[in-house]
Amino acid sequence: MKDKKLSFIIICLIVGLVSAIAEAQNLTVRLVTASNEHGENAGLEDVIGALRENLPYRSYTLVDTGKVKLPATETSCKLEGYSLTFRGDSKNLTVEILKGRKELLKTTISLNKGAPLVLGGFSDGNRKLVFVLTLD
Numbered sequence: 277m278k279d280k281k282l283s284f285i286i287i288c289l290i291v292g293l294v295s296a297i298a299e300a301q302n303l304t305v306r307l308v309t310a311s312n313e314h315g316e317n318a319g320l321e322d323v324i325g326a327l328r329e330n331l332p333y334r335s336y337t338l339v340d341t342g343k344v345k346l347p348a349t350e351t352s353c354k355l356e357g358y359s360l361t362f363r364g365d366s367k368n369l370t371v372e373i374l375k376g377r378k379e380l381l382k383t384t385i386s387l388n389k390g391a392p393l394v395l396g397g398f399s400d401g402n403r404k405l406v407f408v409l410t411l412d
Contacts, residue, residue: 300345300346300347301345301346301365301366301389301411301412302343302344302345302346302411302412303343303344303345303346303348303362303366303387303409303410303411303412304341304342304343304409304410304411304412305341305342305343305344305353305355305360305407305408305409306319306320306323306338306339306340306341306342306407306408306409306410307338307339307340307341307355307356307358307405307406307407308320308327308336308337308338308339308405308406308407308408309336309337309339309400309403309404309405310327310331310333310335310336310403310404310405310406311333311334311335311337311402311403311404312333312334312335313334313335314334314335315334315335315336315337316335316337317335317336317337318338319338319341320336320338320408322392322410323392323408323410324336326391326392326394326408327394327406327408330394331394331397331404331406333404339355339356339405340355340356341355342354342355342360344362346362346364346365346366346369346411347364347365347366348362348363348364348365348369349363350362350363351363355407357375357376358373358374358375358380358405358407359373359374359375360372360373360374360407361374364384366386366387366388366411367386367387368384368386369384369385369386369387370382370383370384371383371384371385371395371409373395373396373407375398380396380398381395381396383395385409387409387410387411388411389411390411392408392409392410393408393409393410394406394407394408395407395408395409
């Protein structure tokens with residue numbers, strides 16, 4: 277009887293572990309500048325369509341990239357002086373963006389694989405800064 281209970285517990289643990297691994301996702305976070313100057317869009321081929329559909333600029337430049345594992349609990353990603361904190365999973369993800377100690381944005385989003393999400397529009401001289409989030 278003890279062997280059956282132990283076997284059952286081990287099977288439950290294995291199933292739980294496999295489920296947790298299957299649910300884990302990678303989030304790519306890109307800091308992008310948008311401007312009306314002519315420029316390259318290198319490193320943005322998979323999201324350039326979404327940027328052009330949603331923002332009124334001619335050129336987009338990749339500034340920095342980070343990776344985050346989801347689900348996240350207070351997971352931070354630092355990109356060029358900006359700090360992004362993530363809490364939750366891809367369907368209920370709270371994102372907080374700070375520049376130094378100043379909160380620029382705090383929102384809850386839902387992400388789908390293959391559908392980039394653009395956050396921001398923060399001014400930086402004559403350019404705008406946006407963050408592009410994609411599930412890998």
